[in-house]
Amino acid sequence: MSSIDTLTLEVADPQAAQTFYAAAFGEHSPVRVRRAEDPTSGFRGFSISLVVSQPSTVRALVDAAVAAGATTLKPTAKSFWGVGGVVQAPDGTIWKIATSAKKDTDPTDRSVEEVVLLLGAADVAASKRFYVEQGLEVAKSFGRKYVEFASPASKVKLALYGRKAAAKDAGVPVDGTGSHRLVIGSGVGSFTDPDGFVWEN
Secondary structure, three states: OOOOEEEEEEEOOHHHHHHHHHHHHHHOOOEEEEEOOOOOEEOOOOEEEEEOOOOOHHHHHHHHHHOOOOOOEEEEEOOOEEEEEEEEEOOEEEEEEEOOOOOOOOOOOOOOOEEEEEEEEHHHHHHHHHHHHHHEEEEEEOOEEEEOOOOOOOOEEEEEEEEHHHHHHHOOOOOEEEEEHHHHHEEOOOOEEEOOOEEOO
């Protein structure tokens, strides 16, 4: 496995979700949607990060998402690592928009440099072993806290974080049950990881 080909969100109303993502992220939306009504509540165990080039792009994407109906979980703010904000789409998906840049250097646009799928793992080390067995190559690893996998052939990067830390990073309580309502598409087969995340061909 060398890449993630698609991210599919399972939503109750695909048309409403498509309308939201077109307004929020336009052609830069990295997700597909399909209808599903599997029960889910609270934190669904993942977030999707859009890594952009500069602070004005962060603000433009966050503002567009909120205008389209997203809820602000963490307002856009500066930190020691850059500038970022977190919103929750009407379908429940958590989005983090961030840049490591502290200042704007180019005209503002809404282009996305990288997409990171962050999965909250009950046991980061166990999930890391599982994905290595599936053929992923570790790019960065910080003990049992955080793992990032290489993604040379994909714009979507996979990362693992402890579930509590992932919820804190997103600005939501850690409690949650039911379906993740996320399907990860890759050409290596179909399986379910130790935390219940589904992969499909």
